[in-house]
Amino acid sequence: MTRLIFLGPPGAGKGTQADNLSRNCDVPHISTGDILRAAVANATELGKKAQFYMDAGELVPDELILNLIRERLAEEDALAGWILDGFPRNVEQATFLDELLKEINQPFECVVNLEVPDEVIISRLVNRGKEEGRSDDTESTIRHRLEVYRERTEPLIDFYRSRQQLVSIDGNQPIEDVNEDLAKVVQV
Numbered sequence: 001m002t003r004l005i006f007l008g009p010p011g012a013g014k015g016t017q018a019d020n021l022s023r024n025c026d027v028p029h030i031s032t033g034d035i036l037r038a039a040v041a042n043a044t045e046l047g048k049k050a051q052f053y054m055d056a057g058e059l060v061p062d063e064l065i066l067n068l069i070r071e072r073l074a075e076e077d078a079l080a081g082w083i084l085d086g087f088p089r090n091v092e093q094a095t096f097l098d099e100l101l102k103e104i105n106q107p108f109e110c111v112v113n114l115e116v117p118d119e120v121i122i123s124r125l126v127n128r129g130k131e132e133g134r135s136d137d138t139e140s141t142i143r144h145r146l147e148v149y150r151e152r153t154e155p156l157i158d159f160y161r162s163r164q165q166l167v168s169i170d171g172n173q174p175i176e177d178v179n180e181d182l183a184k185v186v187q188v
């Protein structure tokens with residue numbers, strides 16, 4: 001049963017790889033960023049509260065995210081597996097996820113950590129900003145997202161590595177090569 005967590009800085013390719021793998025494994029790709037962007041687009045209560053943080057490149061407060069994950073993992077399509085992208089994002093979210101997965105008896109396989117240098121990330125996301133107009137893909141906000149990543153999310157690398165649940169992959173190669181490296185470490 002496929003249950004994976006994708007970790008890595010903004011623009012590392014988490015969404016790209018998670019999307020591809022979810023189609024191959026026929027399990028949902030659950031991206032908290034995508035869920036939040038849809039909420040913003042639909043002007044829901046969640047979206048109205050989240051937009052300020054997202055535009056600033058800050059993490060949305062945990063109280064807006066934790067219940068969302070609990071509800072999403074309880075949906076029918078997630079019972080047979082899932083790929084998480086963008087969650088957990090800090091130690092508090094990781095601890096919450098541990099407790100939730102124990103409660104619903106859904107252990108995960110491993111955490112895939114995509115490694116990409118900052119200058120590559122900035123170039124990828126500035127390009128995406130020009131092509132797709134995502135509001136947080138401006139150079140100054142990308143740099144801030146990277147700072148937030150270092151401070152809040154990067155500690156999860158040691159958190160999962162110390163439990164021998166982390167697999168690191170070089171994300172600075174063509175998408176197909178990252179796919180291949182992923183296939184070597186993940187059972188699909």
Ligand code: AP5
Pocket residue numbers: 008009010011012013014015016017032033034036053054055057058059060061065085086087088089093124125128136145171172173174175178
């Ligand atoms: P989120 O949507 O999670 O954004 P992110 O982590 O900044 O990730 P990205 O989507 O920018 O990058 P990615 O690693 O998925 O790369 P992608 O495949 O897209 O979060 C956005 C915001 O929502 C956060 O800032 C926060 O405010 C909020 N949020 C979300 N989750 C939260 C949580 N749990 N708690 C609190 N707040 C939360 O690729 C990027 C680009 O690179 C694309 O153009 C792609 O085509 C290209 N690319 C991908 N792979 C390659 C490759 N190998 N070679 C060349 N180009 C590539």
